[in-house]
């Protein structure tokens with residue numbers, strides 16, 4: 165089987181596919197080409213070829229440009245660069261049109277739904293800008309202690325922090341400081357404008373004794389502490405601490421297979437408990453939705469776009485159709501942002517049951533919703549919780565905002581058997597979202613409304629919200 169990696173050729177690009185590329189054909193094979201637009205003629209270099217019916221390539225020269233092409237607004241994400249702003253060379257309107265095409269295609273293929281899709285800017289956010297929206301930034305730290313973003317489909321670290329996504333000030337000064345080699349940085353700019361910087365221990369560092377969060381406290385001015393202070397505070401100093409994976413990624417020596425294995429190992433390790441050091445702010449991010457105040461772990465989940473939590477919460481309030489005294493569920497609830505809105509609708513004579521697997525989010529949500537005692541926020545896996553609750557009274561409305569992989573067969577089977585009148589389903593992966601919609605339809609629910617939001621401007625990512633009724 166021939167391996168085209170490194171080959172270059174001219175190729176005419178067709179429709180966009182799910183994942184931030186356009187589809188073309190070369191010598192009978194399908195080629196997924198990043199950094200191009202439909203209709204463009206480009207010179208492409210093959211970046212990945214596993215020998216199957218398709219390979220992946222980057223457009224490295226634009227021979228015939230589409231009218232929607234603009235100079236890239238992100239200097240970090242071009243061919244061979246980071247995976248952050250993979251649509252930054254298209255007008256914002258064209259970016260939304262690309263995403264709409266992808267959502268429509270996934271709905272057609274995976275849910276049998278024929279529907280024109282419009283991708284809207286997040287409410288209150290300018291339609292002609294793709295910068296300054298991200299309030300949560302996660303950075304890698306390379307073997308030399310420099311913070312950066314991962315090269316696309318690689319463990320390699322690019323230490324150029326000029327990506328335009330973060331809200332103003334989020335990454336100021338980060339590139340000039342030294343960090344613990346192999347660590348990750350979580351930066352959160354909260355609703356009060358306070359910046360929190362938390363370092364997550366390298367995955368190859370053994371957990372230490374003492375409290376898990378904020379040992380030795382952060383500097384109040386947000387400066388990362390120097391080597392001596394780090395040692396005293398329990399945070400490892402700089403040194404030759406990088407793992408083989410980081411070294412190979414940084415030096416660009418790893419094979420594609422090694423890169424994939426490293427990436428898989430890194431993803432798995434990312435979800436394992438890790439020691440955290442709060443280096444700026446308090447590590448407790450304050451957020452507001454509809455006048456309610458949350459205080460949550462800066463490393464915990466919060467919608468990344470600064471306007472997203474309010475935008476989705478307003479739509480849920482509009483679509484849930486709840487009356488005072490009703491029962492509602494909020495599945496995968498995080499800190500209960502949607503549960504709070506549902507609770508206001510059902511009132512003290514009603515009830516809201518919410519479930520979330522992250523214990524810290526449940527604790528933070530319970531504190532934020534202390535004045536709504538008819539909300540029951542539980543720490544559990546939705547898969548288990550729903551089986552226990554499905555045989556009770558049917559909820560009038562259920563909101564689900566599952567992680568990227570979607571809710572899946574088991575949860576949706578149990579949920580549809582419970583028989584809520586309305587389901588509001590939120591999904592950030594168009595394929596998983598479409599598969600879940602297909603499951604609802606097979607169980608007798610009808611898609612009655614659908615909106616798609618440009619919650620990740622500059623990227624190929626898109627958030628969809630569906631209303632289903634029995």
Ligand SMILES: C[S@@+](CC[C@H](N)C(=O)[O-])C[C@H]1O[C@@H](n2cnc3c(N)ncnc32)[C@H](O)[C@@H]1O
Pocket residue numbers: 465466467473495496497498499500501502519520521522525544545546547565566567
């Ligand atoms: C996309 S977030 C939505 C959070 C919340 N709706 C919000 O807007 O803040 C998905 C949430 O599901 C949680 N989660 C992931 N897997 C879960 C599971 N199996 N059961 C319950 N919660 C889960 C995550 O911790 C995360 O808080």
